[in-house]
Amino acid sequence: xxxxxxxxxxxxxxxxxxxxxxxxxxxxxxxxxxxxxxxxxxxxxxxxxxxxxxxxxxxxxxxxxxxxxxxxxxxxxxxxx
Amino acid sequence: xxxxxxxxxxxxxxxxxxxxxxxxxxxxxxxxxxxxxxxxxxxxxxxxxxxxxxxxxxxxxxxxxxxxxxxxxxxxxxxxxxxxxxxxxxxxxxxxxxxxxxxxxxxxxxxxxxxxxxxxxxxxxxxxxxxxxxxxxxxxxxxxxxxxxxxxxxxxxxxxxxxxxxxxxxxxxxxxxxxxxxxxxxxxxxxxxxxxxxxxxxxxxxxxxxxxxxxxxxxxxxxxxxxxxxxxx
Numbered sequence: 001x002x003x004x005x006x007x008x009x010x011x012x013x014x015x016x017x018x019x020x021x022x023x024x025x026x027x028x029x030x031x032x033x034x035x036x037x038x039x040x041x042x043x044x045x046x047x048x049x050x051x052x053x054x055x056x057x058x059x060x061x062x063x064x065x066x067x068x069x070x071x072x073x074x075x076x077x078x079x080x081x
Numbered sequence: 082x083x084x085x086x087x088x089x090x091x092x093x094x095x096x097x098x099x100x101x102x103x104x105x106x107x108x109x110x111x112x113x114x115x116x117x118x119x120x121x122x123x124x125x126x127x128x129x130x131x132x133x134x135x136x137x138x139x140x141x142x143x144x145x146x147x148x149x150x151x152x153x154x155x156x157x158x159x160x161x162x163x164x165x166x167x168x169x170x171x172x173x174x175x176x177x178x179x180x181x182x183x184x185x186x187x188x189x190x191x192x193x194x195x196x197x198x199x200x201x202x203x204x205x206x207x208x209x210x211x212x213x214x215x216x217x218x219x220x221x222x223x224x225x226x227x228x229x230x231x232x233x234x235x236x237x238x239x240x241x242x243x244x245x246x247x248x249x250x251x252x253x254x255x256x257x258x259x260x261x262x263x264x265x266x267x268x269x270x271x272x273x274x275x276x277x278x279x280x281x282x283x284x285x286x287x288x289x290x291x292x293x294x295x296x297x298x299x300x301x302x303x304x305x306x307x308x309x310x311x312x313x314x
Contacts, residue, residue, distance in 0.1 A: 001274070003281045006257040006288040012281065014274045023265050 002026070002034050009034075011077065019076035029054065033068050043069065083109040087151060088160050088209040088220040088235075090116045094147055097123065100140025101147065104223040107233045117154045121146035148207070148224040152269050156276030159212040161283055162269035165241065166226075167208040167219045168192060169201045173239035174219035175312055176208070178267045183244050184300060186228060191305035205230035210238060212283055215290055240292050240312040247297035250304045252311050260293040 001014050009031040011024040026034055029050070036049050043065060050061040072078045085092045085108045093115035096102050121143045129142035152162045165178035166185040170192075177185045186205060193200045206226030208219045217238040225231035243255070243263050255263070265284060271277055294311065298304035 001277065001281075003278075005281050005285045006261055008258070008261060010281065012270075012277060014277050021270070023262070025261075 002031065002038070013077075022075070024075060024077065029064065030068060033065065083111070084113055084115055086110045086113070087222050088155060088211045088218075090155055090158070090160070092116070092151065093118045094151075095120065096143060096147070097121070097126070098138075098140030098143045100138060101143050104144055107231075108223060117151070119147055119150045119154060121150065144224060148222070149269075152209070153271050153273065153276060155209070155211075156271035156273070157279050159279060159283060161210055161271075161280055162207055163210050163219070163241075164207060164267040164269070166205050167203045167238075169203050169219075169232075169234065169236040170196070170199055170309075170313055172236055173313070174203060174208075174236035175239055176219060176241045177244055177308075178241060178263070179244035183246060184298075185244060186226065187300055188244060188296075188298070188305065188308070189230075191300070191302060192309060195302050195305045196309065201232050201234065202230040203232055203234060203236065210283075210287075212286060215286070217287060217291055238291055240294060241287075242294045242296050242308055242312060245295065245297050246299070248299060250296075250298045250301070250307050252294055252296045252298075252307050255293045255295050257288045259295070260288055264288065264293065 002009060002011050009026040011026060011034060013020050032053060033046055036046050041049060046065045047058065047061045050056065050065060051058055082095050085094055085105050087108060091110060091113045125146045126139050126143045129146050130137060130139060133142065163176060165176040166189045167174055167176040168189050177188050179185050189202060203219055203221040204225045205228050207224050209222055210217050210219055218235045219238045220235040221232040223231055241264065264287060268280060268284065271280055296308050
């Protein structure tokens with residue numbers, strides 16, 4: 001789950017069995033993307049949401065989203081579908 | 082069967098092992114209505130024993146199972162387990178946190194050597210912290226590390242001090258950002274969503290209301306004096 005603690009956006013696991021058991025801090029963009037993920041957005045939807053809300057071009061958004069997903073994946077945060 | 086009071090909650094735990102009865106005897110209450118009923122089954126005690134890294138008795142394992150269940154039960158009621166050696170001085174509590182083996186126990190032992198009867202150990206390793214209004218209270222409980230240092234008492238938590246080993250002694254106040262990761266690592270994560278939710282809001286409050294320090298120290302009375310003077314002044 002994503003919560004604000006002491007002014008920082010934190011992601012923590014809610015499942016004791018999850019492979020990710022730490023805490024991850026997100027910046028503003030990270031928080032935005034996480035909230036899209038909570039709405040079941042896929043990679044394409046993340047890129048278009050980022051373009052719309054942050055006024056950046058698609059290539060840059062694609063790069064940011066890919067980097068964000070890679071980081072989540074490397075920490076074992078993502079559940080693959 | 083007796084009831085027990087931990088962190089001002091009343092528990093019906095009905096221990097199966099004498100070890101647990103002995104451990105908890107200072108926390109018995111004669112009457113009251115239990116807030117929680119906590120049971121450790123024989124299967125859970127044995128499973129805990131299997132998981133243990135060293136040879137431990139079934140009674141010890143029962144205590145571990147019970148304490149974890151207690152922590153999960155109270156999590157949604159603004160109460161959490163802090164991994165830290167916690168002492169009481171002049172009516173206020175001070176907690177020392179660090180990875181196991183850094184010297185938390187040694188440091189509170191130095192406080193006792195230097196300040197004698199002024200210092201009471203509430204819990205040498207795993208106190209409960211309960212938030213009441215804007216104040217966090219630290220509570221002694223029987224589960225307190227291998228020295229067995231605990232007192233059935235409580236005090237408002239006045240400061241948390243993280244320890245790291247160093248050749249020279251220094252102490253400084255941590256920013257919320259610096260303290261956040263450190264404190265989060267020392268709090269037991271509840272195993273249910275409502276508990277995790279409560280843990281995060283308590284962490285937020287803890288960072289706002291309780292000053293946190295980083296003490297870089299060696300093992301000396303000078304180190305104890307530095308943390309004591311800084312935090313209790």
